[in-house]
Amino acid sequence: ETGVTQSPTHLIKTRGQQVTLRCSSQSGHNTVSWYQQALGQGPQFIFQYYREEENGRGNFPPRFSGLQFPNYSSELNVNALELDDSALYLCASSLGPGQGRNEAFFGQGTRLTVV
Amino acid sequence: AQSVSQHNHHVILSEAASLELGCNYSYGGTVNLFWYVQYPGQHLQLLLKYFSGDPLVKGIKGFEAEFIKSKFSFNLRKPSVQWSDTAEYFCAVNVGSQGAQKLVFGQGTRLTINP
Numbered sequence: 001e002t003g004v005t006q007s008p009t010h011l012i013k014t015r016g017q018q019v020t021l022r023c024s025s026q027s028g029h030n031t032v033s034w035y036q037q038a039l040g041q042g043p044q045f046i047f048q049y050y051r052e053e054e055n056g057r058g059n060f061p062p063r064f065s066g067l068q069f070p071n072y073s074s075e076l077n078v079n080a081l082e083l084d085d086s087a088l089y090l091c092a093s094s095l096g097p098g099q100g101r102n103e104a105f106f107g108q109g110t111r112l113t114v115v
Numbered sequence: 116a117q118s119v120s121q122h123n124h125h126v127i128l129s130e131a132a133s134l135e136l137g138c139n140y141s142y143g144g145t146v147n148l149f150w151y152v153q154y155p156g157q158h159l160q161l162l163l164k165y166f167s168g169d170p171l172v173k174g175i176k177g178f179e180a181e182f183i184k185s186k187f188s189f190n191l192r193k194p195s196v197q198w199s200d201t202a203e204y205f206c207a208v209n210v211g212s213q214g215a216q217k218l219v220f221g222q223g224t225r226l227t228i229n230p
Contacts, residue, residue: 041222042220043159048217104216
């Protein structure tokens with residue numbers, strides 16, 4: 001176990017709806033990154049939060065947004081869901097900044113299905 | 116844009132066979148390189164990492180990888196695989212020049228070990 005927990009583990013949404021995914025980071029970690037893993041693909045970086053501020057964003061549209069709370073837990077929000085948003089969403093926590101040398105620990109993910 | 120390419124999508128081996136999984140990256144700056152493993156139903160786990168120094172790095176469970184800068188490669192090897200090595204393997208490069216890791220992953224290689 002990594003100490004990174006994500007909820008829910010699975011959910012099904014209808015196209016056009018909105019969804020919120022949650023992540024509790026490992027104790028002591030102040031950085032949370034979110035990744036999208038489509039079926040048969042590697043994870044793709046969505047964005048990262050460091051001390052409650054966005055610290056980098058991948059090639060995802062603005063309807064993907066996030067938050068980080070004072071306890072360093074995080075939310076990923078997706079508006080106007082599309083069928084292609086169906087994927088496993090992974091959260092990774094780490095201790096930043098660390099010049100990229102501090103290991104990121106991944107949660108088990110939330111499987112989102114959009115119908 | 117930075118990218119990571121894994122040459123083999125699905126590799127099938129018998130127990131005790133030797134393993135080499137290819138990984139090439141496209142990134143002009145200083146690289147931090149990683150191999151992650153995802154066992155069925157489990158979270159992504161770090162196998163090994165390269166930051167600097169000896170280009171031959173050893174990881175957990177008998178895995179090793181060699182960084183060849185001139186070939187932009189970071190191939191994963193194991194001299195003798197076991198049935199328990201059946202999993203999905205991902206090569207990744209960190210593109211976060213500051214702060215915590217922002218990982219670009221390859222598409223993954225599914226490894227099946229037949230007993």
